[in-house]
Amino acid sequence: MTATATDRLTHMQLLEAESIHIFREVASEFENPVMLYSIGKDSSVMLRLAQKAFYPSPIPFPLLHVDTGYKFAEMLEFRDRYTAELGVKLIVWRNEEALADGANPIKLGTQRCCGLLKTQALLDALRDHHFDAAFGGARRDEEKSRAKERIFSFRDSAGQWDPKNQRPELWNLFNGRIGPNESIRVFPLSNWTELDVWHYIHLEKIPIVPLYFAKPRRMLVRGDALIPVEQPFVQGLPGEEQWVKCRLRSLGCSPCTGAIRSDADTVPKIIDELMGMRNSERANRVIDHDQDGSMEIKKREGYF
Amino acid sequence: MIFASEDSIATAQDLASNEATARAEERLEAELGKDLLRFSTAGSVDDGKSTLIGRLLYDSQNVYDDHVRAVTRNATIDFAQLTDGLRAEREQGITIDVAYRYFSTPKRKFIIADTPGHEQYTRNMATGASTADVAIVLVDARKGILDQTRRHACIAALLGIPIVLAAINKMDLVDFSQEVFDRYHRDLQALARQLEIPELIAVPVSAIDGDNVVHRSQRMPWYDGPSLLELLETVPLAIDRSNAGFRLPVQRVMRPNQDFRGFAGQITAGTVHPGDEILALPSGRRTRVRSITTWDGDLDVARAPQSVVLTLEDEIDLSRGDMIAAVAAAPLKTTHFEATVVWMHSTPLRPGATYFLKHTSQTVRARVVEIRSRIRVEHLEQHPAQQLALNDIGQVVIETSRPILADLYRDSRATGSLILIDPTDNTTAGAGMIRNITDREAGNLDRATRGLLVIGNRAELALQLEQSLLQSGALVLRTHVPTSPALVAIAHLGALVLIESDSAEPITFTAVRGADTTPRELAFDKPDEIFNEVQRLGTIPTGEDDNDNGLGI
DSSP states (O other): OOOOGGGOOOHHHHHHHHHHHHHHHHHHHOSSEEEEOOSSHHHHHHHHHHHHHHTTSOOSSOEEEEOOSOBOHHHHHHHHHHHHHHTOOEEEEOOHHHHHTTOOHHHHHHHHHHIIIIIIHHHHHHHHHTOSEEEOOOOTTSOGGGTTOOSEEEEOTTSOOOGGGOOOOOTTOOOOOOOTTOEEEEOTTTTOOHHHHHHHHHHHTOOOOGGGSOEEEEEEEETTEEEEOOSTTOOOOTTOEEEEEEEESSOOBGGGBOEEEOOOOSHHHHHHHHHHOOSOGGGGBSGGGSSTTHHHHHHHHTOO | OOOOOHHHHHHHHHHHHHHHHHHHHHHHHHHHTOOEEEEEEEEOGGGTHHHHHHHHHHHTTOSOHHHHHHTEETTEEOHHHHHOHHHHHHHTTOOOOOEEEEEEOSSOEEEEEEEESSTTHHHHHHHHHHTOSEEEEEEETTTBSOHHHHHHHHHHHHTTOSEEEEEEEOGGGGTTOHHHHHHHHHHHHHHHHHHTOSEEEEEEOBTTTTBTTTBOOSSOTTOOSOOHHHHHHHSOOGGGGOOOOOEEEOOEEEEEETTEEEEEEEOOBSEEOTTOEEEEETTTEEEEEEEEEOTTOOBSOEETTOEEEEEESSOOOOOTTOEEEESTTOOEEEEEEEEEEEEOSSSOBOTTOEEEEEETTEEEEEEEEEEEEEEETTTTEEEOOSOBOTTOEEEEEEEEEEEEEEOOTTTOHHHHEEEEEOTTTOOEEEEEEEEEEOSGGGSGGGTSOOEEEEEETOHHHHHHHHHHHHHTTOEEEEESSOOOHHHHHHHHTTEEEEEEOSSOOOOEEEOOSSSOOSOEEOOOOSHHHHHHHHHHHHOOOOOOOTTSOSSOO
């Protein structure tokens, strides 16, 4: 049958169909998958897509939150409430040893801190639970080294990513065959952009952490940067601490995630703001600017 | 001095806020109506590909200020640097691969699959092309059609991209000469005919200055066609051009409780409604669709490529790897077929080697029983070959341990494609496109219309006949090669060979079975009259049970 203009699927429908296909392939081909749940907007979208993929059955895998210990209190509150409401199984994993040693980004620098509290914790959690596939919410539009990332990203038995040794990926035929202790990271949102994620949140009325919405918050104002005041070791110079109407564009650890000045307190206003935005999303993340190609180095070590 | 009361301040803020909300919602509505086009680009550093993409993104206002600042030197933007992450990587000795980029215009959203033109080019270009609706092929106006252009066009054709946009770039360096453009345009059209690319459109551009990239050029008044972006914004998606019947490969059976049993999958072609009669394959049992179930409620209609769950009227045993298909145009059940394979493994492909073969949601054991030829993509010639090395493309014959439910790739990318997985290291060793299904299990070969149909220069008629014959189950081979013993042999194998030419010769049909094998003139001009006559002459009545589904399954 020839398609007419009214038959056309929108970009949201096309992206949704692709992501659902990916979820179903993984759940059918792997023994023990898990979904990385970071509490952010991308995770919220992934969670909704997983619900849709398996409806009317429940989501057939647990969620894993790698808690660095420095997440915003509002994030943790949202996590516990929302996952309980949906009735999904949630595993929380922390690198307790490193936290007991007082690991924090000021003391160790962002790279070593991320290495211990994110990458190490993640690898430990995956190994401990024998997960053979892990869904992540990363998008190709986020950062240069992610632009070439596969949807099924192969990790060796040490959980590491070899950019030279990735499987070619054609059509939507995903190769999920792995050896003992090897695993696959799966990115169902690979082809979504930041704007797509917001469009979907709007269309589907998906709950998100209130930190994304603008309101007056206590911030350290340093040049263009707004640094949230949550942890005792983040302290400003006299006069730096102010009330600023702002919001977070992406959610990470409070000491390393900058806010932006904004009046956008609804999803349509956020979308409007993004469409007029002149800077890239991760410009406010401290960790990507550590050194050139830092994301690629983190990914090789096992970071998402 | 007059102070505004607190009330009036609040009202002014509310008004501003309402206005912002109204504006935001209006813009949002337009955004949400857009569709999504995927296109591939390929090329090396010098041919201006990065500059072209950079210009496309910049002129369509898809680049962030911090990125522009990072590549601006002496008030000049280096457009190539805007997108060329790959160049930086190569200099650092990191990887070169397919990079995906995203942008949108007020009309459409786009995904670019951008591949480098040299190292691993075949593998990477094939990857980028596999999901593309459109390929942009670059031609340097000073150099004409080089091997690289031919290579990219050939891979685009093999991977079934229906539309190729040829950007004839660096027109500024040939004084915007119409004569140069016309010459390369002719060469490209000849190339497109040779490769059987359904549609090739050439545009004269200067990427560095932006002529005809986003905005129409003032410097080439002889060209009154659309800019490259205008074309990208208006061409149809590949899936909307597909003529295959409804298919849903079963990915997973949903059984949340005793009362519900549904089959989850992504529709690869066609549309489906509750009440439609369908075939459950491989069993071949017929039943009807009871519901199209989704999280958003039951649907009245679903179409490719939506992901849905179907429930059926009857209890039918179906599991992952099986297929639900339209009764009128079902796929073929096969264990033996010919495929074009792109080889991606450092160990060459040799006859006799075994692999895992993944096709739709099914994985089976497979053996490559024969290598028919290797294709030289630069010159489009087939050579005899003993093996296929890394980045080679060739024609092979594959045998599977269990039947797969397949279509020819030209009819349906999703059900005509496969990957071969190396059983020792689990890597994706090859990608295949099914060209010909040769075994008896392919169903109605014995009963399919076969013969040679000469159609002359009536391209529109050829297309209509090709479609209706394919839909009737005939194995149609459309060619520009004049009648030859090889084509007669192909017809004997069960094909309907549709022969086009550049002349207005009479329409003739030659049957290849029975005693009468002389060409017969068909003095009709309506496609369905010709179709009926071809069916009558080219099909042997079997007298078999009419209830047989006609598929051998």
